[in-house]
Each structure stands twice: as C-alpha cells, then as structure tokens.
Amino acid sequence: MIEISVDPSACNGCGLCVKDCPMRVYELRGDVSVPVRPENCMGCLSCHEICPAQALEHRGVYPSKRHYVDLRVCEMLNRVI
Incomplete structure (x- = not known):
C-alpha cells in the first residue's frame, strides 16, 4: 500500500491536488x-x-x-470483479 503524508506547515491549501487526483484521494480540511x-x-x-x-x-x-486509471474505470471493474 502507498503511504501518503502531507506536510501541514508546507501545504498552502491551494486545492490543486484535490482537483487533479483522478481517484479522489484528497479533501481540503481547513x-x-x-x-x-x-x-x-x-x-x-x-x-x-x-x-x-x-x-x-x-x-x-x-x-x-x-x-x-480513471476512477470511473476502477468503479466499473469493482462491479465486474
């Protein structure tokens, strides 16, 4: 499994990662x-x-x-598998 960490002192809250992530991994909180x-x-x-x-x-x-892989493709595969 991939471990993801965000440095809160570096993150400026721009939200680019939220918008760019095809798998909807991120959300802005504060x-x-x-x-x-x-x-x-x-x-x-x-x-x-x-x-x-x-x-x-x-x-x-x-x-x-x-x-x-697009999230829609993953969701379709999860339904099929």
Whole structure:
C-alpha cells in the first residue's frame, strides 16, 4: 500500500491536488489537504507533480509500476470483479 503524508506547515491549501487526483484521494480540511482515501491512490503522482509547495510525500511508489486509471474505470471493474 502507498503511504501518503502531507506536510501541514508546507501545504498552502491551494486545492490543486484535490482537483487533479483522478481517484479522489484528497479533501481540503481547513487550509490543508488531507489524504482521506489513501487506499484509492494508484501512484500516478500527478498530485505530487502539481503541488506548488511540494508538500506531498508518497512512500511505496515505484515508477515502473505507475499506471493512470480513471476512477470511473476502477468503479466499473469493482462491479465486474
């Protein structure tokens, strides 16, 4: 499983990670992004790349295993499987 941490002293609450994450991992709580559904993280690291404050850290992500999958595709697969 991928471990996600957000540095609250670095996060500026811009919400770019919330908007960018295809798996809806993050929510803004107050002025800080919080990974509320870390189990949905697929390791695409789009949130990490878009964060202007570089406040996000992901452990357990291996670039050779990153795949981009839309949340709708995952939901469909969960219904089928």
